[in-house]
Amino acid sequence: MNPSPDTPLDLPLAFIGGGNMASALIGGLLRQGLPPDRIEVVEPFEPARAALQQDFGLAPQPAAGPQLAHARLVVWAVKPQTFAAAAAQVRPHAPADALHLSVAAGITTDSIARWLGSQAIVRAMPNTPALVGQGMTGLFARAEVGEAGRELVEQVLRPTGQTLWVEREELLDAVTALSGSGPAYVFLFLEAMARAGVEMGLEPTDAQQLAIATFQGAAALAARSDDAPQLLRQRVTSPGGTTHAAITHLQEAGVPEHFIAAMHAAQRRARELATEFGG
Numbered sequence: 515m516n517p518s519p520d521t522p523l524d525l526p527l528a529f530i531g532g533g534n535m536a537s538a539l540i541g542g543l544l545r546q547g548l549p550p551d552r553i554e555v556v557e558p559f560e561p562a563r564a565a566l567q568q569d570f571g572l573a574p575q576p577a578a579g580p581q582l583a584h585a586r587l588v589v590w591a592v593k594p595q596t597f598a599a600a601a602a603q604v605r606p607h608a609p610a611d612a613l614h615l616s617v618a619a620g621i622t623t624d625s626i627a628r629w630l631g632s633q634a635i636v637r638a639m640p641n642t643p644a645l646v647g648q649g650m651t652g653l654f655a656r657a658e659v660g661e662a663g664r665e666l667v668e669q670v671l672r673p674t675g676q677t678l679w680v681e682r683e684e685l686l687d688a689v690t691a692l693s694g695s696g697p698a699y700v701f702l703f704l705e706a707m708a709r710a711g712v713e714m715g716l717e718p719t720d721a722q723q724l725a726i727a728t729f730q731g732a733a734a735l736a737a738r739s740d741d742a743p744q745l746l747r748q749r750v751t752s753p754g755g756t757t758h759a760a761i762t763h764l765q766e767a768g769v770p771e772h773f774i775a776a777m778h779a780a781q782r783r784a785r786e787l788a789t790e791f792g793g
């Protein structure tokens with residue numbers, strides 16, 4: 515279980531839950547050359563099973579059973595609310611030495627270890643741009659997970675975008691508030707910018723193109739530049755100009771503070787999920 519980065523992944527995997535996040539990861543694995551018959555999926559929702567079959571040629575099953583007996587890696591892509599019940603169904607069938615990778619928000623590795631009777635657990639917090647290979651995933655491994663296990667997880671996630679390991683598990687709640695939920699903040703801004711553009715007379719498709727290209731361009735500039743975002747912002751803001759008018763309006767309305775408070779709310783919710791559903 516120690517594949518090099520260039521070796522195509524070829525080991526039996528199981529996904530528990532076959533919804534949005536599972537599909538993003540499975541798409542990446544198949545693009546890497548993993549044969550579809552190496553992937554088992556447990557997914558009780560029939561339309562989700564049909565989509566996995568049609569999109570990826572998989573044969574998902576509605577319930578856990580002997581099909582999980584050979585899984586080397588078990589990926590947990592169920593909602594926090596259903597994790598405990600799913601773990602009780604899977605535990606009798608998953609191999610004792612399998613590595614477990616959870617993408618569930620909030621649910622701690624202590625809870626998962628208790629539910630599964632295993633210490634070999636990595637927690638991941640991906641985001642939906644994983645679907646187009648531009649995701650950002652925060653990772654935390656329990657002390658019992660060795661280097662080979664970490665490398666396996668990185669290989670599974672490589673086609674979905676970037677990864678970042680954190681040393682303390684609680685930091686995953688901050689990752690969740692920032693990059694896990696983050697695409698929704700960006701989409702909210704995109705909606706508002708495009709709506710304003712339409713109010714000012716632009717065609718909806720033109721407004722959308724302008725808004726999306728602006729996000730892509732600004733993000734690419736920030737990623738490639740050595741300068742801080744604050745300096746990049748100042749370069750757009752001519753004294754007494756249009757940007758100054760807009761930024762002044764946002765600051766007077768307290769938008770930056772509200773935005774920071776919103777992210778703290780997301781972090782708090784991640785902690786609440788742990789206590790509500792990790793018992």
Ligand SMILES: NC(=O)c1ccc[n+]([C@@H]2O[C@H](COP(=O)([O-])OP(=O)(O)OC[C@H]3O[C@@H](n4cnc5c(N)ncnc54)[C@H](OP(=O)(O)O)[C@@H]3O)[C@@H](O)[C@H]2O)c1
Nearest residue numbers: 531533534535556559591592593594596600617618619640
């Ligand atoms: N979406 C995101 O942006 C995002 C980002 C990072 C992390 N996550 C995490 O990823 C996890 C999955 O989120 P998602 O957006 O992919 O949700 P989703 O699309 O609803 O997928 C979860 C799937 O799990 C199925 N399921 C429920 N009980 C099950 C069981 N006992 N065994 C197997 N499968 C079961 C659900 O079926 P039913 O619909 O029938 O219940 C559903 O199809 C969550 O824990 C979330 O915190 C999501």
